[in-house]
Amino acid sequence: MPIRAARRKSRWNLLLLGFAVVGVAASWILIVLLLDKYRSSLALSGSFLGGSTRFGNILMHVSPGLPSIALGFILANLLIWCIPPARTALANEAKGFPGTDFRSSNLALIKGLAFLAGVTFPLAFLGARNAWSIAPQTLSYQPMFTSTAKEFSWSDIRAINTGCRFSRQSLDRNFVVEMRDGTTFDLSEEAPREFLAEYPLIQTALTGHDYQFNPEKVIGSYTAALSPIWTRILIERPTTLSH
DSSP, X not given: OHHHHHXXXXXXXHHHHHHHHHHHHHHHHHHHXXXXXXXXXXXXXXXXXXXXXXXXHHHHHHTTHHHHHHHHHHHHHHHHHTSHHHHHHHXXXXXXXXXXXXHHHHHHHHHHHHHHHHHHHXXXXXXXXXXXXXXXXXXXXOOTTOSSOEEEEGGGEEEXXXXXXXXXXXXXXXXXXXXXXXXXXXXXXXXXXXXXXXXXXXXXXXXXXXXXXXXXXXXXXXXXXXXXXXXXXXXXXXXXXXX
């Protein structure tokens, strides 16, 4: 690459760079959209809210980045090759510099893509699988390393633990359901707007069930940063106690 860089005098290289930026971004976005489509397919039938864990989201959104770079550069090379004047100019720049021609560059990129995809795509797939969804009668949680999801009824909820904290300079609002087998997942941390919109349905689903409500982690200066509606949701029990 340093040898080739010294030869890059044609203005067509600017267009090649533009194609590469667009190609990388488009590849990254497309891969994440496909993974998100797969995640959505795991949701319960009739679910009104779903999401993932923070770690799962990081794996799903970040892991495709490296292979997207290789794929984006391959796409850029193919696009620039379709423009005859650009193809001629860049081919002339590559003369006398083995490994910098169109064919050699793409072969190297394809090998790099295969290696990076082999390492990162399984991680992205695991991240996409690490999902949960809730329906009027059922809750589902897919652990990252198991082949089948765990399904629960709303009566299986042992406790709801709420809290708030600053993370990455933003306020996280936690509404964690704890099942009787110890499984836990947060309904609000990764999708607070969706959670807020569907909260009345969560209240309806919880009605008539016994569970502990623990708002002890809604403390200190964090509480002052909450809006009134979030303060009510995180501090007040969602439903009245059953008798």
